[in-house]
Amino acid sequence: MDFAFSEEQEQLRGFTREFLADRYDDVRLARLADSETGVDAEVWPKLAEMGWLDAELTFLDQAVLLEETGYRPLAAPYFSTTVLAAPALDDEAAKQVADGRLTATLAWAEPGMRQGLLHPAGTSVSDGRLTGQKVLVPDGAAVDLFVVTAADGLYAVNASDAVVTPHGGLDGTRRLASVRFEGAPARPLATGEAAAALLGRIRDRAYAAVALEAVGVAQRALDLLVAYAKERKQFGKPIGVYQAVSHKASDVYVRLQEARSLAYWAAWCVAEDDPMARQACLAAKAHAGEAAVFACESAIQGHGGIGFTWEHVLHRYYKRAQWLAAFDGPARDQRAEVAAFLLD
Amino acid sequence: MDFAFSEEQEQLRGFTREFLADRYDDVRLARLADSETGVDAEVWPKLAEMGWLDAELTFLDQAVLLEETGYRPLAAPYFSTTVLAAPALDDEAAKQVADGRLTATLAWAEPGMRQGLLHPAGTSVSDGRLTGQKVLVPDGAAVDLFVVTAADGLYAVNASDAVVTPHGGLDGTRRLASVRFEGAPARPLATGEAAAALLGRIRDRAYAAVALEAVGVAQRALDLLVAYAKERKQFGKPIGVYQAVSHKASDVYVRLQEARSLAYWAAWCVAEDDPMARQACLAAKAHAGEAAVFACESAIQGHGGIGFTWEHVLHRYYKRAQWLAAFDGPARDQRAEVAAFLLD
Amino acid sequence: MDFRDTPEEAAFRAELRSWLQENAPERAVEAGRGDFDALRAWGGRLYDAGYVGITWPEEYGGRGLSPTYQAIYLEEASRADAPNHPGVIGLNMAGPTIIAWGTGEQKQRYLKPLLSGEEIWCQGFSEPGSGSDLAAGRTSAVLDGDHWVVNGQKVWSSYAHKADWCILVVRTDPDVPKHAGLSYLIVDMHAPGVTVRPLHQITGDPEFNEIFFDDVRVPRESILGQPGDGWKVAMTTLLHERGTLGFALSAELERMVNHLVDLVREEGPDGRRPADDPLIRDAVAREWIEMQSLRFTNYRALTTLLETGIPGPEGSGVKLAWSEANQRLTSLAQSVFGLHAQVTGEDAPWNGFWQYWQLRSRGNTIEAGTSEILRNIIAERVLGLPKGR
């Protein structure tokens, strides 16, 4: 029984936090989020250099990176490429990802159909050509390759063969796009039951990743709240002396620690392919998504008017928290699945 | 537009509060609740004297009495007789009630069947004789007459013709009983659609009454909390200066005011047979039941250990609040009905 | 007790309802983004029809009716989904304060154009260093001949970028205890030295502003009350802000609940109807019940006001409860869209309505008295608990 990251992992965390804090201070983050594309075009080669894209990284190593990219959002399709797409890629594409030459994402949701990752897709392939309409594709306008769910399996399609419509997004550094495929050349990655199983593993992994990012978001919100509560004075005292503020901060802290425990459990289950992986990932995603929203809302309230302004960084975190909480359906959807394990 | 009780009603409130405070101080209430029957056998004639049983009382007059019997629980089958049973009684029985010579209640729930007031009953009558098993009959061991729901209508059965099994109850002054009828002589009160409509009016009325009592309960809990917060010192200050206590009291106050507004609205709708009566009564019962539980729980917490003792009066109110919140199903059941009005 | 309209009230309501049906423009989806000139024109039409200043004295352009009529107006306007009069600060804060403290001349000068929407008002109460702590304000006014010379900075001032006048709390005597040194000026927003800087909200819209005063000269007589009365005058303003707020809020909530009902009954982008989900049904019913509870709480406070001239204490929790209800309700609405809720611009679901209002709702527990301050006020003034500060 050992619930700690290794020394190497803690070192990785240190480097990562420093790198991100340096590159994405609050002003830079705001500038990127409000930019045309929301993407830091130059960072990708650096990620490859630092080894973030190495195929040998275990999911526990990656857990460290994901928590830190929640603490300081990274304006690049890292989540989409390594969490959503990478597990489905063939060796050739995987190698390109590891070398920093390929970014990718997963396109699953379709209009007019249930939009969960595990719901059936209507997109079809015939003679190696894929036709269909996908919506809500994360980082859809920022990647080179789409992993596309179709009725009979998973396919790879080059972005250059698709019609991509980028959308504006509340979360400026993780936008969504609609993608239309009109007989696009498609490479099969997995079919039938293998595809279904693969998609299940991708979803578990994505839930764990979302939970880890949410923990990072919540931690940043709490840090901002605590710092402000120590410094801001009202009625002659720092507002942190008032229980309306300090008890709210305590509640955020408790929820955050719970979320972190679940996120680490989920990450370990994914890394080890543990039989409890499904439940752990559902639990972590449901809890951490809500915890991050709660942390941001509490921090905004604690800051008063200033926390409600566009200038303050808090709303960037709040919108990321909302993105994460909404991913693949709100927490009640994940709880419904947990309940099925417990009760049916 | 006028949302105030009349001067006469306010006078009635004053008398009532005084009478109840006098007769049921906390010590007496505890003694009655812990007694063999939980009933103050001598109070009934006094209620008749004071006019509480008069047929001319409007439901708004009665609303005043009901709120006050929440504030100081009355150890007598007043709710059962005047709210649950009276609307169904024939003239003769109604006159006996008004004269203080008859107490009654309603018996509806049956084991193994849905137990809501409006769910079908399986009890049957043939040749004027009623046979069936009823459970959870309020004040079932304390009344002279049962109004019994049967498959085809409502019947009156004398308690002396039934086999009554009294139960112990968390709420000592409003206990439940099981009642078995084995071919008991039964007098028809209403049949067919008239019976269904009557039962609907009884339920609306009961919900409004429950809400009014709950408001009284919540008010007493708040009064106890506020008094204690002013007097009890910790770390050298009255605990009411700490926001953990004072903000909780504020929240109780707000919820209580909301509940009161809904309860009065419901009472008025019942008194006036307003088209919104059904929704108003559902809303009032759902909200006020939960508000009373919340008020009591907050008051217990605010009192610390002492509020958790049998000696302190608070738990009597808490158990009454739980009784009221559970009546005819928890708040989620009433909200489901409200939702049907709004959404279907 | 009788919730029915009197014959007069019923007539007023019927007339208003049909007038709104014919005259109310479509309400812009997102508050800060509407066309202000169109709003101002709407304010003028409302005034001409007699629906502004319903409770104000007739001599100042009002209609001299009881607050019940104002409540009816708010209910009907909300049900018709009509936009608000653009002069909310003037109507709810400046106007009542001028009626209470102004000289005859001031009343003559300011009230009518305020009602008609010809002149827009803003307020300067909060400062960057003193959010909820009004008495800690440091913006100063020094008498120089016939003028006050004002220097300092105010913040959280809505409509300042459109305003003609500002009710401004200033420090005129730095040598007395902090509450005693305040005065309450009426400042021309077009005067030299006044600079307005819009503050963008988390919605992206500039709804509030900072106002900078740099040697702004204000005529000596443009004061409400006497020098040193500023705290008392400001309390009148805040009392009125909160006093008349309740009905506006429960009417707003009714409008939002109605929209929520529409939303969940629609088929979503994934072909499902949210209204078929029992969890959503439960939550919608909860907010409808909450809305009714606030509505009738307002009626109770109104009845007390009609009987005693002072609003009942029941009303003090309405803003508190409304703000949290509005936050829950808008978050629930956003949750039914899934990730689609994140898409902005022309592809946003419901044309961005819920997105805007969900984000906007986070300000509800901060503006016009934070929830923390309101809970203090209820604890201290209504429940009589000892002061914590």
Add this chain to the structure above:
Amino acid sequence: MDFRDTPEEAAFRAELRSWLQENAPERAVEAGRGDFDALRAWGGRLYDAGYVGITWPEEYGGRGLSPTYQAIYLEEASRADAPNHPGVIGLNMAGPTIIAWGTGEQKQRYLKPLLSGEEIWCQGFSEPGSGSDLAAGRTSAVLDGDHWVVNGQKVWSSYAHKADWCILVVRTDPDVPKHAGLSYLIVDMHAPGVTVRPLHQITGDPEFNEIFFDDVRVPRESILGQPGDGWKVAMTTLLHERGTLGFALSAELERMVNHLVDLVREEGPDGRRPADDPLIRDAVAREWIEMQSLRFTNYRALTTLLETGIPGPEGSGVKLAWSEANQRLTSLAQSVFGLHAQVTGEDAPWNGFWQYWQLRSRGNTIEAGTSEILRNIIAERVLGLPKGR
């Protein structure tokens, strides 16, 4: 990071599990109502099998294992629904304090009978006038020859009516600042002048007690630490109470979640299965998730403890979160019974199990540090916010 048992841990768990299967008596439905002698016998059997004092030094009857084994014990005992050892105050409060502060003689004298359940302990910390404010206590001890003479009153003392010994915080010096004047005695509960009065809880059961001390003579050497060390010694006690509490609480919650799952899957008295209601499903899943979150939070704190010797700050919220989860969970359970939840005695549903635990749960946010105090502690000690008092 590895959540799997080591081979040694797995062997310990397997052995324990089969031992519990064979030996654990049925757990009494309602805590305060069990047969105490049977519980004491159970404590003895547990001790003989080596499952008490798992982490304590071997020389005092413990097993000298790491806290991981204690965590495994708590998990398995809860899954087997086994009763608790009756000596909880001794095991969690008195014992660790004696190990930390006791003389060699004291350790020899007290620890073994404490582990075996032969001697039961209680604590005397709170007083009627000073609930959460330990340093305001007024029970006094005055030296008279070779004895302390104790006078005063304590309250909220569980097991006092069964106890042989009491760890008692007393004031030995009234002339110094309040924290400095305290000492920490070991008092024989059978000594003349000790009177125990049971306090009945809202459940009706006498679980806590008042203790009255009337010229009770305590041998001079029955003290932990020096006179004046009382505050420091008491902090050790409370640290241990909270330190070892986490796993016990998440194990308790796991047991309750399991019961809740059983409950909602059963057909109710009205023929419906609560598990078919999506609202109930959602709530059950929520509590299962909460339970797992506390379980793994404990593991994280345990890992820190193993690495550094000090429990991690993550654990400080576990009691806070557990108490509220247990309140929600038991209220949910009661809600599925409708009015039937009110019936007590032999006709009570589930033999009164949920009724008892729902009412009992209201004490969870009060006992062993009120939730208000715990939130203060997290704010001040973990987050470093300024002290509010």
